[in-house]
Amino acid sequence: MAPPAQSQRSPSPSQPSGKSEVSDLKLQLRQLAGSRAPGVDDSKRELFKKVISYMTIGIDVSSLFGEMVMCSATSDIVLKKMCYLYVGNYAKVNPDLALLTINFLQRDCRDEDPMIRGLALRSLCSLRVANLVEYLVGPLGSGLKDSNSYVRMVAVMGVLKLYHISASTCIDADFPSILKHLMLHDSDTQVVANCLSALQEIWSAEASTSEEASREREALISKPFIYYLLNRIKEFCEWAQCLVLELVTKYVPSDSSEIFDIMNLLEDRLQHANGAVVLATIRVFLQLTLSMTDVHQQVYERIKAPLLTLVSSGSPEQSYAVLSHLHLLVMRAPYVFSSDYKHFYCQYNEPSYVKRLKLEMLTAVANESNTYEIVTELCEYAANVDIPIARESIRAVGKIALQQYDVNAIVDRLLQFLEMEKDYVTAEALVLVKDLLRKYPQWSHDCIAVVGNISSKNVQEPKAKAALIWMLGEYSQDMQDAPYVLESLVENWDEEHSAEVRLHLLTAMMKCFFKRPPETQSALGAALAAGIADFHQDVHDRALFYYRILRYNVSVAERVVNPPKQAVSVFADTQSSEIKDRIFDEFNSLSVLYQKPSYMFTDKEHRGPLEFADELGNLSIGEAANNVVPTQMVEENDKDLLLTTSEKEETKGSRNNGSAYSVPYDGSSTSVFASQTQIESAVSNPTLAGHSPQASFAIDDLLGLGIPAAPAVLSPPQLKLNTKAALDPSTFQQKWRQLPVALSQEISVSPQGVAALTAPQALLRHMQSHSIHCIASGGQSPNFKFFFFAQKFEESSNYLVECVINTSSAKAQVKIKADDQNTSQDFSTLFESALSKFGTS
């Protein structure tokens, strides 16, 4: 009945079907506009409905704007709603015409029906036209004071919308403080919740420029406010509860009794019908107990049942989201769930992404007592109609075997898979048998007997073929026909498309040759010849390498190609534990579903409203942006190693001239000098290796680079720091996220300091001597990044510092966070004086 959907991107009149109707509608609307005849509302309603339906299916009806506004003078609420909807949709593209609507919307904002007041206010704020903001302030102000909570609720959201259109107007009208007052005093919880979400957004956006806003934002996670919300939590609607719970995760309780109070208060939220509330509560529990190992364990036990119920009760979409979270927890603490393995059995008509998660969980929870049953279950999936899942389940069986439970029985099952005569089952099983043999060489006898019966012609997948070839090479002394099977594979060299298989074939031929030379020699020759002629670079290189090493010395070749092997004890995990921890920190977010921490997929600007900038996790991943120097440095170093000392002197002198003329003072080249100096001093005096400020200072002076006078050493303030401070990284991370930035400043680093900073370690030692300890560092010249912490003497008050030093600009960006805000200035002075001494002492 409706024309096909069209993208709204092209409002050009490219839709002949819609065009004539639109002009028709225009005419009819114009006729009705002035009419006061009875029943006119009904015909208007029909027309409006048509307009909206066109709008909905994507036909551009913005040309009717004028007529629609003319017709909007009505008392019919449905007509009004349709009109609001229309106006809201097109005001942005017709800012001039939107002015026309302001009048009737403002009038409606004073209507006696609270519903109409609210709706009009909502529409007014949804126009989002920048030059109309002046008309918003008045209605919003009275809306916030309205006697009806519905209008107040709408007005609060309106303030946030206004903020997004024009932040300055919103701040100038002092709306945030009105919202704050409402948040603390309004009787309606929905108004409170809306205030909370609006203020969170406004203050986070303002925090970077206004100290007051950042203080206010901190006040949101202060004890009195959090308790105010927690005590009323049951009055909030379920969605607002989620909001409150999210805020509570940011709160750091002062002691363990407080933690228990909060958990007791929230315990019944775990039985809420809304899954979002349950997950938000679980997150609070997990976060609160992070540092209390045994309680944390109990929390796992406690949340297990609600999570499992959520999985089985909701719609497939909900259970997937819950299952992803469960997956995360199972991976962290498999033993807690080991008795619930039956919940992870796959149902026949579950979508495969759910089955995949369940298979991983089954693998994780396997232990001595349940392995038999789990493996039995997994083996049933191997005959599954869904081939990818059948493959996954075979892989899962293999993984369980690698966990060392009940290996004996599992090997039998894997060998049964090999006899199932289904190509994909055979392929997966071969890969697994290979991995098993690498870990448990003692099973080789049983396995080889079965593998030997597999015809290589039935194995087509490269991975499986490579595995088979590897086994043929590795165990050629036990397999009667190994040389001949390999030989036939070599004969078909040209038909083998996978380079991986050809590489393995070369190696297997070599191994076979060492074990059974007479039978293999000719085939090896053929393989090497084919390999050397191969177009693939790696295959070619390996063949050539084998050929040459064989010519050089056969016994050396054997030592290289086929040394005695150690059984593999642990296979490397694909995902680093650091990433897993980070995902865990972002429990109840999309990260869990994507199995990636949010910094890997969201843009910074789009992160949540209370997300504090923390790049702690990024450090290890490396921040080598705009990093040109290292390569240059390596070159220089190479050169240095080849030159004699006198030559070095010369090059230094000449280059010094060059750089001195072109750039008066160039930090990056200084760091190169410094590295030279270091090498020099390391050569002359190995005990001084690492850092030699004296030498670098002397050279800097010698080169006459015009060092600016070292900044006057600041007198150390009264603050005393604990020399033996200790802080574990997870606490640091947690604190860093929760504390506000107390101070943020730029400190210039003395040239001596820059010169000494060739590697992060140099600065670490220096700062440690000033009782400032490093918790993480990284980066390469010219950008270094450090996270320091310090503790007040005889008090447990911590200072956390993020320090980014750019050696080419000789500047350090310092951000300080402190438990005790009052002393952060003192600490900052102390930090600055410590940093300024770097390289001079």
Next chain:
Amino acid sequence: MLQCIFLLSDSGEVMLEKQLTGHRVDRSICDWFWDHVISQGDSFKSQPVIASPTHYLFQVVREGITFLACTQVEMPPLMGIEFLCRVSDVLSDYLGGLNEDVIKDNFVIVYELLDEMIDNGFPLTTEANILREMIAPPNIVSKVLSVVTGNSSNVSDTLPGATGSCIPWRAAEPKYANNEVYVDLVEEMDAVINRDGALVKCEVYGEVQVNSHLSGLPDLTLSFANPSILDDVRFHPCVRFRPWESHQVLSFVPPDGEFKLMSYRIKKLKSTPLYVKPQLTSDAGKCRVNVLVGIRNDPGKTIDSITLEFQLPPCILSADLNSNHGTVNILGNKICSWTIGRIPKDKTPSLSGTLLLETELERLHVFPTFRVGFRIMGVALSGLQIDKLDLKTAPSRLYKGFRALTRAGEFEVRS
């Protein structure tokens, strides 16, 4: 927070678009989404949360309608999914079912509802009870009323009283001539029986559904005879937590109308009411099938609507299957469905026949899974029993009704 909601028809057509924030989401995202769905084969296989190049998308599919929400910020995924589920529940409640036509006919109401359910991307009221007071459902009664009274607006003049009350789920003080309350126990049995006929897993997921038409502010207490068998429970927000904690009693002020009071889970049940014994033997390119179905454990009431369904493996060329009771159909997508109904007294229903395999195949390697359906009226198979339902300050005329029902959930028999 959510930035936009789309409703798509089963052909991918955008039926409705609701922008929620200032960041306008272009409709082209739907084209991307639909291409993605098609590339996945069918919507069932597509994940509920996907990342498009520009947005993160939540999707919930109900009755062929796709509810699609877009966001660019990190947010609790269940909030998005739960909200969409609620939207679909409320809409089907309002429109008396969901399909393309009913949405297109009532899109103004859908807009109105969405307007009240979410503001600036943050969910507000999703209780159908409250919404019904703000926006009248498009039913026949209101149409008649509007003709009679001449008031054509479908919006009530008053604001819902509950928005200001401290019981957000209950509308202010309804009045009924007949006070009635019905309590239904509805259970679903999930079971897996493995190749050797052993019961691998058997558990019940149950709900207590209440339909209440009570005047004033009724305070109800519901107790079970054997609450200790419950493994885990979840409650409607109206249930008070303390009485349950201390003596497993449900004390609550109910919302008006139908609602789900509680859901529960009972694991490790020992037996199933039915047995299903499949036998497949194959050789020389043929597979003989024989399936027997019978009563294992008589629940005391009749078991009806018994069905058996299985997917024929893809390597089967043709199937010739017959039964001694009920009807056997082979559907287009190679699903064989056997409708048994009730088990006759005089014989055991059986399905038998042969499957012809593809030419190169000797034996069958992929075995079908049989999905069983049944329904038992009058019994909660978990054994949960309602003890009594009390009403504080009982009105003069009060009618209380109790029912129970068990049906098969994911009941699977592997062969």
